[in-house]
Amino acid sequence: MTIFGSCGTKEEALDKMKTKTFIGGVHPPDGKGLSSDAPIRKVSAKDILVFPLSKHIGAPSLPAVEVGQRVKIGTLIAKAGGFVGENIHSSVSGKVKAIEPRLTDNNSKIMSIVIENDKTDEVEQGYGTPRDIASLSPEQIKQIIADSGIIGMGGAGFPLAVKLSPKPTQKIKYIIVNAAECEPYITCDHRLMLERGEKIIKGTLALSRIFPGSRVLIGIEANKPDAIEHMSALACDEPTVAVKPLRTKYPQGGERMLIYALTGMKLNSKLLPADKGCIVLNVSSAVAVYDALYESRPVTSRIVTVTGEGANSPCNLEVPLGMMLSELLEAAGGISPKTRKLLSGGPMMGVSLSSTDIPVYKTSSAYVALLRDDIEDSNMTECIRCGKCANVCPERLFPTRLAFAVNSNNLELFTKYGGLECIECGSCAYICPAKRPLVQTIRYGKSEVRKKK
Amino acid sequence: MNESETRFAISSSPHLRGKLTTRGIMLDVLIALIPVCGAGVFAFGIRALLIILISIISCIGFELLYEKLTRQPLTVGDLSAAVTGAILAINLPATVPLWVPVLGSAFAIIITKMLFGGLGHNFMNPALSARVFLLISFAGIMTTYPSTVRLISTFTKVTSEATPLKSVASGESINWFTMLTDMHTGCIGEASVIAILIGAAYLLIRRTIAARIPFTYIISSAVFIALILIIKGDAELITIDYMVAQICGGGLLLGAFFMATDYVTNPSTPLGQFIFAVLLGLITAIIRLLSGSAEGVSYAIIIGNMLSPLIDRLLTPSYFGKRSKPIPFENA
Numbered sequence: 001m002t003i004f005g006s007c008g009t010k011e012e013a014l015d016k017m018k019t020k021t022f023i024g025g026v027h028p029p030d031g032k033g034l035s036s037d038a039p040i041r042k043v044s045a046k047d048i049l050v051f052p053l054s055k056h057i058g059a060p061s062l063p064a065v066e067v068g069q070r071v072k073i074g075t076l077i078a079k080a081g082g083f084v085g086e087n088i089h090s091s092v093s094g095k096v097k098a099i100e101p102r103l104t105d106n107n108s109k110i111m112s113i114v115i116e117n118d119k120t121d122e123v124e125q126g127y128g129t130p131r132d133i134a135s136l137s138p139e140q141i142k143q144i145i146a147d148s149g150i151i152g153m154g155g156a157g158f159p160l161a162v163k164l165s166p167k168p169t170q171k172i173k174y175i176i177v178n179a180a181e182c183e184p185y186i187t188c189d190h191r192l193m194l195e196r197g198e199k200i201i202k203g204t205l206a207l208s209r210i211f212p213g214s215r216v217l218i219g220i221e222a223n224k225p226d227a228i229e230h231m232s233a234l235a236c237d238e239p240t241v242a243v244k245p246l247r248t249k250y251p252q253g254g255e256r257m258l259i260y261a262l263t264g265m266k267l268n269s270k271l272l273p274a275d276k277g278c279i280v281l282n283v284s285s286a287v288a289v290y291d292a293l294y295e296s297r298p299v300t301s302r303i304v305t306v307t308g309e310g311a312n313s314p315c316n317l318e319v320p321l322g323m324m325l326s327e328l329l330e331a332a333g334g335i336s337p338k339t340r341k342l343l344s345g346g347p348m349m350g351v352s353l354s355s356t357d358i359p360v361y362k363t364s365s366a367y368v369a370l371l372r373d374d375i376e377d378s379n380m381t382e383c384i385r386c387g388k389c390a391n392v393c394p395e396r397l398f399p400t401r402l403a404f405a406v407n408s409n410n411l412e413l414f415t416k417y418g419g420l421e422c423i424e425c426g427s428c429a430y431i432c433p434a435k436r437p438l439v440q441t442i443r444y445g446k447s448e449v450r451k452k453k
Numbered sequence: 454m455n456e457s458e459t460r461f462a463i464s465s466s467p468h469l470r471g472k473l474t475t476r477g478i479m480l481d482v483l484i485a486l487i488p489v490c491g492a493g494v495f496a497f498g499i500r501a502l503l504i505i506l507i508s509i510i511s512c513i514g515f516e517l518l519y520e521k522l523t524r525q526p527l528t529v530g531d532l533s534a535a536v537t538g539a540i541l542a543i544n545l546p547a548t549v550p551l552w553v554p555v556l557g558s559a560f561a562i563i564i565t566k567m568l569f570g571g572l573g574h575n576f577m578n579p580a581l582s583a584r585v586f587l588l589i590s591f592a593g594i595m596t597t598y599p600s601t602v603r604l605i606s607t608f609t610k611v612t613s614e615a616t617p618l619k620s621v622a623s624g625e626s627i628n629w630f631t632m633l634t635d636m637h638t639g640c641i642g643e644a645s646v647i648a649i650l651i652g653a654a655y656l657l658i659r660r661t662i663a664a665r666i667p668f669t670y671i672i673s674s675a676v677f678i679a680l681i682l683i684i685k686g687d688a689e690l691i692t693i694d695y696m697v698a699q700i701c702g703g704g705l706l707l708g709a710f711f712m713a714t715d716y717v718t719n720p721s722t723p724l725g726q727f728i729f730a731v732l733l734g735l736i737t738a739i740i741r742l743l744s745g746s747a748e749g750v751s752y753a754i755i756i757g758n759m760l761s762p763l764i765d766r767l768l769t770p771s772y773f774g775k776r777s778k779p780i781p782f783e784n785a
Contacts, residue, residue, distance in 0.1 A: 023773075028469050107463075170779070184469065256773065266774030275779035342461045347468040354463055373462045374470035381475040381531050382573035386716040388473070396773040398721065418772035426467030433473040434573075440465045 020261040021247035035314035049322030050359035056157040058084030074127035087149035091300035091320035093122040105344040148292035154282030166274040172211035173277035180253030183346030188303040189283035193227040203290035251425040306332035310339035310369030326356040389428035399428035406445035479532035485652035492648035493641035497547035511558035512538030540580035543642025557583035617702035629697035653710035667709040673734025708750035718758040
């Protein structure tokens with residue numbers, strides 16, 4: 001049941017609104033308690049900052065500065081390389097030290113702009129100027145968002161301005177804020193909702209002005225009752241905003257699962273959310289929209305959760321983009337020398353890091369230090385065909401059969417069984433009692449099919 | 454810095470693994486078999502325990518031997534061989550000579566399981582294939598059931614030469630309440646209906662097995678048995694006593710909960726499993742009522758196992774949003 005602008009206590013709100021969800025999914029230990037009560041703390045930039053030019057979806061950005069050039073906070077240092085692209089701004093004042101390939105979190109080197117911080121915190125002209133958004137046209141709003149370098153900050157890194165430019169045949173009915181935060185351990189969106197909830201609502205309402213008649217749905221997993229309560233109270237006076245509790249289940253925050261839970265509409269790999277009249281954005285992106293529109297601030301920082309059993313003091317930090325991970329971890333209180341695995345992102349879909357000599361980026365939502373490594377510690381057996389992978393697959397696929405098709409090099413069968421639909425959430429590999437690398441094999445299959453195309 | 458370069462483990466996501474393991478699942482099945490084996494030992498005496506132990510030890514031994522000889526990694530730790538041994542044992546009468554479980558184990562493990570690639574690759578339930586092999590080779594030994602059985606109601610041994618199924622086939626009647634609550638002669642695992650149901654409940658509660666296959670199988674057996682009787686013009690046979698004996702006797706419950714549910718040898722989609730279970734019911738009913746053999750369940754499951762790959766092949770799995778289309782602009 002949808003209640004627009006519902007007010008009242010948490011109990012009433014939860015009572016009125018049944019939690020929504022999808023079919024399948026798993027319940028990994030969530031580890032969120034480590035950092036969910038730690039208020040966002042600002043960390044200051046150190047000497048060297050690195051800005052990789054192609055960590056988003058789309059054409060690599062083109063450097064707009066030269067080596068030796070002076071930059072300020074908010075200076076555009078790289079321009080979008082095309083319509084689907086990303087503007088990049090400096091998070092510090094200082095000098096461009098180099099433009100060279102640098103290591104990033106996928107363990108490969110990417111062309112990056114390296115800036116030396118002079119610690120004067122000088123800002124670019126116009127940076128931080130309050131703006132009256134009532135007078136802005138939809139086109140101007142989109143332009144500001146494109147100029148401010150806002151990309152999907154939940155992890156995908158898809159340029160937001162592109163999402164906001166649907167085809168003329170697509171009529172947008174819903175702007176969905178993905179506040180599920182279903183990945184274990186990560187709490188940055190949770191803290192943002194508690195501390196900057198009004199920015200999330202104002203930011204998304206500004207977007208809904210581009211699409212007359214559209215409504216805002218904020219989907220939050222039920223394991224964050226304080227956030228549901230707070231956001232519901234804030235949405236109280238907004239007739240077009242509805243806060244919807246979602247069942248706590250991984251991957252509730254997967255785009256297709258979220259849209260299905262909130263609207264009952266099903267997407268597949270051939271459809272974009274806009275084909276079903278939806279635009280989905282992450283909590284962090286919504287805050288970035290507010291900052292860009294209301295305060296003329298491009299994306300130069302983000303909230304990062306540093307956590308895991310290996311983190312000395314799990315916390316949520318506001319981090320200047322480009323900061324080196326080694327320095328961030330130090331600012332966060334350090335990680336245990338017994339850390340066996342360090343992840344960028346959560347344990348279900350995150351990337352394992354070999355080095356801390358990498359920069360924080362717009363999609364870096366969390367760094368998780370794990371003391372144990374389930375992968376090394378588990379023994380693989382033959383598939384016993386228990387079918388649990390199929391039971392939990394949110395895409396209703398048959399992971400073990402897809403993996404079998406890949407292993408026998410039968411990509412035709414792999415495609416016929418819907419292998420390309422896999423969202424790589426990892427639920428199959430998580431649940432598998434035989435500890436088989438199911439999603440990993442399917443991921444390989446997908447890349448092989450793409451190569452052949 | 455160099456220290457940290459090599460310190461962390463690298464792997465592809467997900468980095469978490471659930472607690473469920475192959476060994477854990479097999480252990481659950483072994484736990485579920487404890488009441489069944491216990492009832493068998495209670496009813497038929499210490500010899501039943503001897504058969505169970507010999508069977509489990511031989512299955513483990515043959516797997517170990519095969520893997521040693523063929524220089525493969527040792528897999529007995531996954532406990533699947535122990536499960537095969539236990540299931541084979543409950544499918545044997547307690548009166549069989551002691552070499553029978555050893556020979557059965559050899560067939561189950563070496564022929565049905567290891568020669569086809571080991572765990573997960575066998576095309577029939579190993580224990581059941583061994584039972585059928587023994588049944589065909591040594592019909593006399595395999596169908597001579599203990600002539601005495603200790604009753605739960607009196608704690609005394611009574612003479613009981615006919616299994617419940619044989620009794621009803623020869624026109625006798627067994628009170629349905631006695632059928633459900635007391636001990637009967639037959640294979641070791643068939644002694645007590647209650648013990649089977651306790652084990653089944655454990656597997657269902659632990660979600661080691663799903664309800665779909667066993668319940669569909671039991672219901673479809675009952676329906677087809679009734680249908681065949683009606684068609685034959687024997688509708689007057691259909692009484693509560695008769696149907697309870699048919700459902701609870703002849704290893705149907707044992708087969709439905711412990712053998713038809715074997716992951717490896719049944720179809721993998723929900724629809725496929727439903728079709729499989731209905732087929733099992735049909736074959737069981739046909740064999741029991743239209744052939745002279747009392748081995749409906751064993752043959753039904755073996756035939757069903759062999760049809761499973763075909764059922765799987767015919768049903769192409771669908772996926773989320775397969776038929777989903779963009780919303781046309783006019784309706785938007």
